[in-house]
Amino acid sequence: MSEELTKVTHIDNVRLGDDERSVVIIDQTQLPNRTEYLTLRTVQEMYDAIKLLKVRGAPAIGICAGYCMYALARQIDTDDFDYFVTTFCRYKDYLNSSRPTAVNLSWALNRMDRVLDRGQGDEDLGDVLDALGDECRAIHREDIEMCRAISEYGLSLLKDGDGLLTHCNAGPLATSRYGTALGPMFLGKEKGMEFHVFSDETRPLLQGARLTSYELQKAGIDVTLICDNMASIVMKNGWINACLVGCDRIAANGDAANKIGTSGVAILAKHYGIPFYVLGPTSTIDMSCATGDDIEIELRDPEEIKNKFYAEPQALAEVKCYNPAFDVTDHSLITAIVTEKGICYPPFSDSLAALFAGDK
Incomplete structure (x- = not known):
């Protein structure tokens, strides 16, 4: 390396x-x-x-x-x-x-x-x-x-030269080594593979712009930063072979909460016939949470939309803002969930439960 x-x-x-x-x-x-x-x-x-x-x-x-x-x-x-x-x-x-x-x-x-x-x-x-x-x-x-295990399993779903799209940041900064959603990209680079990665900027806090593009660029991986509303056109252009995202909580039925905007990427991927993979450790799977409707969504300060990263406010002070930190991607939009114990495919209510079958 x-x-x-x-x-x-x-x-x-x-x-x-x-x-x-x-x-x-x-x-x-x-x-x-x-x-x-x-x-x-x-x-x-x-x-x-x-x-x-x-x-x-x-x-x-x-x-x-x-x-x-x-x-x-x-x-x-x-x-x-x-x-x-x-x-x-x-x-x-x-x-x-x-x-x-x-x-x-x-x-x-x-x-x-x-x-x-x-x-x-x-x-x-x-x-x-x-x-x-x-x-x-x-x-x-x-x-x-x-x-390391997630990166290996995730890499098995990719091929050399693939165009990949990711949202938010699920690399080494978000974990300890390699990352989850970015892990296969880094491990592939280590093995001599090349990818072209499109990194959504991930508004309003820009984790994709500030962190994901930073990590990929520093690692020598071909990365192009795009605005969140550009995901559709790069998919339509045929530049994306797979979408890889991380997760903050996965319900027992496979619904997955991740950074706001993720569900929109999944909907677009479904429309264009592109595999959509969620990568995360089994510790993010909450079997006590039946569906995504049971996941509490964090609401953050509206000022993150109006003021953060701007020299001047971008909206009037009296304008209301809705600022959820996460959204939930429906399990029907997910091609596979990649964990350190293996790759889970639909129906996720069965495959996720199987991961914990031997646990006491």
Whole structure:
């Protein structure tokens, strides 16, 4: 693998601080013009980092949440086990309220919480802290393995020279290694394959423009940035062989929540007969959520539409805005869902359930 490709695919975007009482992240709101690292020490700083998208991408949020809970646990100065648990749970609930749609946040927080359940009866805080440290590192390690597996499965659906379209950002910055939706592109590049990728800018926060095109360009992958409303014409022109997107939550029937605008891409792909693939870890599959109608959609500040990235407001102050962060792509529009355990095809209610058939 070339040095430049390694720098992109193995970026150290979330890690535990050396003191193990803090978390260090790349501030994704500053990219692509500045690479700035933030050290998060307080629960408020951690909440704000997730809420304000300084760390984003469902898997990366999960990794960050695990490290945050461990760092905060080490800051709880007490020998009283009950007080420790009460404080820990208060921190957990607060972080969990930062972003409601991405299931990896609650998934990681609940994993850390279960460590406390296993510690009940022992009540040796030193052992509990060690176990929490092991768990947060396991979350990160498993994500690295997951990204590689998803990339391999996803790559099996592509061929050398394909034109690909992606929406939002599901690369290394959103995960730990390679990424989910972008993973096959990076892995293919590593294996000598060439793709031409069209990256939707992804309004209103421009993750596709600021992050996806940045990652692909730095890796030497042929990328063309397009406005969101240009997806139809590049499909009609015959330039797209497949669409690859990530996901923040997948319902039991295969409905998938992803960054706002994703469902529109899926509808266009269906019209033009282009495969539409959703790539994500099994941790984003919420089998307790029957359909996409049960997924809570995060609503964000209207000022992101009117003011963000503009020197002057682009609408009158009194104009109302509707700013959902996500939409849900109906399972009927999805060709396949790619996970680290394999590729799921319709009917997704059966194939997704099969992924968890052996779990207790």
